[in-house]
Amino acid sequence: MTVYQLPVEVATFRHWLTELTRRIPPGGGWYGVFAERDPDGLRACFDGTEILPWDIVESLLQDAGEAADGPFALRGGTLYAAATGAHDRRPGGAAALTEGRELMERERRYAESRAHELRDRLHATPASGPDDTARLEHDLAWTRDDHARATARVADLTARLARLGERGDGGAAPGPTPTPPPAKRRPRGARYAWLDGGDEDQGPAAAPAPVPVLPSGGAAPRGARFGGAAQPAPSARSARPAAPGGADPAVPSEADAAEAGRAAANAVYALQRLRAQGRSGEAHALLCEALNGPPGRLPALAGELHRAGLGADWSILLWEAASLPPGRLAAVAGALADAGRAADCDQLLRQGVARPVEELAGACAALRAEGHHREAHALLTAFVRVRAPEDAARLAAEDPRVLAPQLVEAARAVSAARESDLLHALRVAGLAGA
Structure with a gap:
């Protein structure tokens, strides 16, 4: 044998x-x-x-x-x-x-x-x-x-x-693992239009690392489908430098809007080329790369994708965005809300409710800190609609004084039965007086 x-x-x-x-x-x-x-x-x-x-x-x-x-x-x-x-x-x-x-x-x-x-x-x-x-x-x-x-x-x-x-198939031992040079310069081209700019004179672009070659779906910072371990990214507003003259940094300038439009057009062109060549994995990676860039550019990308008949790709991008770390999720949701894309924002938040409760607590806190109280309420409403009352009680325990009453309000908006079930779960968890 x-x-x-x-x-x-x-x-x-x-x-x-x-x-x-x-x-x-x-x-x-x-x-x-x-x-x-x-x-x-x-x-x-x-x-x-x-x-x-x-x-x-x-x-x-x-x-x-x-x-x-x-x-x-x-x-x-x-x-x-x-x-x-x-x-x-x-x-x-x-x-x-x-x-x-x-x-x-x-x-x-x-x-x-x-x-x-x-x-x-x-x-x-x-x-x-x-x-x-x-x-x-x-x-x-x-x-x-x-x-x-x-x-x-x-x-x-x-x-x-x-x-x-x-x-060669069946070759004795693997060769040495190459060590890629440190990344010193932002890659060029439409595929990388979403990456933040850097010093253009820091040396040659880094070659892609041959190993480990991980699936392209990992291009988004999702930390395992619902990427909680990563540190929260700066929110859309806190990441921007202060604007001169006291202008609201959350409102994109004309230059920002033009740059977002250019990046969106380039990304959609590259996406169409990849789709036409059957390179679906690289197309998916390109969408994920969009989530690594400034959240304020995403509404422009949404519009460009829909104009090109690629609405399904925008849905994929929203699904990937639902897996972002809490702070980044809140930044994307806030950017969509600020741009008047409330339906997209709500869809994003509904899709994010499967993640661990500690991450959802962080997302709610980030949304409230940015003044997006409607979006925080939408997230909690979607949560109590699809998750068990015991899960809602665990979420409330992350910040009882703030989250417990907000969860009760969200459950009340769903149904009287859902509110009753949540109140019972809060009592069992010792949070009824929170």
């Missing part, structure tokens, strides 16, 4: 993965979701017979509260690249990668079709009530999550196949 000996790279990554799970507090999270949806697949990954997809690793990092750019996560990324390389070089590895990519591409197309169907039902079919609408939005949120994960895995498997081809 042939005994399969685990490559040392895979064993090392498995040990790191085991350490990661030890850091995850009990209580579900994404780890609980994956264990429920595919227990055999998860077990195979922890046994080392399969490699856990990186988007799932990101989610477990978020469960553990590990920063996506922290030393523990960065070490995991390096070990992941080494483990996938060793795993893919086994006999039949290329065929398995090709089969897996075809499967993920089918999953991506199905999720895309399903998302279109659910959006059409939400917009065209009169809902029978708030619960029906909430159910459709819940299904749409999960379908978009499936689509984003499938897109990321297609990109990851494609990159792994490319690396395997460069080395």
Whole structure:
């Protein structure tokens, strides 16, 4: 009988993965979701017979509260690249990668079709009530999550196949891991139009790091689908320098508006080219890059996408934005609200309610600090509409004096029954007098 000996790279990554799970507090999270949806697949990954997809690793990092750019996560990324390389070089590895990519591409197309169907039902079919609408939005949120994960895995498997081809199928040991030079200059071109400008004379642009090659879906700062571990980004207003003469820095100047329009036009042109060439992974990454730039530019991008008939891409971008760290989420929501895109703002906030309660508390605080009280109320209303009363009580516990009465007000706006259930949960949690 042939005994399969685990490559040392895979064993090392498995040990790191085991350490990661030890850091995850009990209580579900994404780890609980994956264990429920595919227990055999998860077990195979922890046994080392399969490699856990990186988007799932990101989610477990978020469960553990590990920063996506922290030393523990960065070490995991390096070990992941080494483990996938060793795993893919086994006999039949290329065929398995090709089969897996075809499967993920089918999953991506199905999720895309399903998302279109659910959006059409939400917009065209009169809902029978708030619960029906909430159910459709819940299904749409999960379908978009499936689509984003499938897109990321297609990109990851494609990159792994490319690396395997460069080395030759079945090659003895991996080559040394190249160390990329430090980034010193902002990349040029429409694809990078959303990145903040920097010193133009700091040296040559950095080459992209060959390893670890992570899925393109990770381009957005989402810290595992609902990126909580990252530090909150500055809000849209606090990030701007003070305007001369006491002008409101939240109001874009004519120069800002012109620059936003130019960047939006360039990004949409690049997006159309990528779509036409079938490079959906890079198109998705381009959308994610938009979220790394100034939030005030996003309304211009929304308008340009809709004019180009790419409204579906704007929906994808909103879905990715719902995964941003709390401060950044609030900044994007505030920018949309300030630009008169209230419907987009509300959609963004509704999609963000699946994230952990401590992150939602941070988002609410950031929105209130920016004077966006209507948006904070919309976020809490969406939360109590789709989350359990016990979850609402945990959210209230993050800031009982402020959040408890606001949650009760939001529940009252949904229904008398929802208010009653929340009040009971608050009493059980000892927050009734908050």
